[in-house]
Amino acid sequence: MDVLLRANLPVGDGALDGVALAMGGRPTPFGMDPDRIEDCLALLASPGFERLRLRGIHAHLASGLPATELLRLAERIVGWSAGLAARHGFPLHEVNVGGGMAVDYADPEARFDWTAFGRGLADLLDRHPALGTLRIEPGRALTAYCGWYATEVLDVKHSHGEAFAVVRGGTHHLRTPATRGHSQPFTVLPVDHWPHPWPRPTATGTRITVSGQLCTPKDVLAARAPVAELRAGDRLLFAMAGAYGWNISHHEFLMHPRPSFHYLDDGA
Numbered sequence: 001m002d003v004l005l006r007a008n009l010p011v012g013d014g015a016l017d018g019v020a021l022a023m024g025g026r027p028t029p030f031g032m033d034p035d036r037i038e039d040c041l042a043l044l045a046s047p048g049f050e051r052l053r054l055r056g057i058h059a060h061l062a063s064g065l066p067a068t069e070l071l072r073l074a075e076r077i078v079g080w081s082a083g084l085a086a087r088h089g090f091p092l093h094e095v096n097v098g099g100g101m102a103v104d105y106a107d108p109e110a111r112f113d114w115t116a117f118g119r120g121l122a123d124l125l126d127r128h129p130a131l132g133t134l135r136i137e138p139g140r141a142l143t144a145y146c147g148w149y150a151t152e153v154l155d156v157k158h159s160h161g162e163a164f165a166v167v168r169g170g171t172h173h174l175r176t177p178a179t180r181g182h183s184q185p186f187t188v189l190p191v192d193h194w195p196h197p198w199p200r201p202t203a204t205g206t207r208i209t210v211s212g213q214l215c216t217p218k219d220v221l222a223a224r225a226p227v228a229e230l231r232a233g234d235r236l237l238f239a240m241a242g243a244y245g246w247n248i249s250h251h252e253f254l255m256h257p258r259p260s261f262h263y264l265d266d267g268a
Contacts (some may be wrong), residue, residue, distance in 0.1 A: 056085075079259050167213075
């Protein structure tokens with residue numbers, strides 16, 4: 001069986017100080033410290049471990065980095081891995097530098113600089129010709145833009161000078177903003193029909209917090225987001241819901257109904 005050893009490499013220059021999610025470069029439950037990697041190499045070379053074949057090193061250190069910073073981490077990981085292979089005399093078939101490509105929920109039009117990142121990785125491979133495969137884990141940066149969460153505004157209310165929209169569903173459907181502490185970007189889809197005899201609750205030209213149906217103040221999809229007009233009965237369409245949305249959410253909280261799923265293609 002082929003194996004990669006996951007390393008938690010030290011990053012001592014503050015390169016990861018500002019990241020929202022760090023899996024390495026500091027004390028974490030992920031990967032092994034470099035001295036433990038050395039121990040594993042000795043173990044793999046000992047009798048009784050012949051069925052395990054060392055392929056290389058895996059080091060996913062952080063998430064949410066721009067291309068330039070992620071390239072610097074990749075260079076460190078590959079350089080350290082190449083030095084390890086040279087010291088111990090094993091072929092470096094593969095290095096997995098992990099993921100961590102930034103997704104900016106505050107600016108849905110911003111994109112990770114794949115061109116610069118690809119050029120940097122190509123240059124890195126040129127400088128390490130003995131390396132067989134350089135692997136990345138793009139994950140969220142590819143799929144986040146491929147999903148939307150649509151929901152109905154049940155009520156618009158005002159409390160102590162602030163506006164709130166209560167929507168059908170909430171973070172038990174789309175937990176990403178509560179987990180990461182950001183406001184999920186959304187578009188208002190106006191619905192003119194209002195079937196009720198009472199006045200339609202409305203917020204106009206203000207900032208509004210969008211909350212779900214759960215009995216917790218943490219059930220917030222967007223905080224103090226600007227809206228020109230939002231009414232009960234309108235629909236909200238949350239963008240960038242294609243990664244870490246439904247699959248990380250606490251579905252059964254208060255036993256609310258699950259959302260329906262619709263899949264669209266390009267018509268081909």
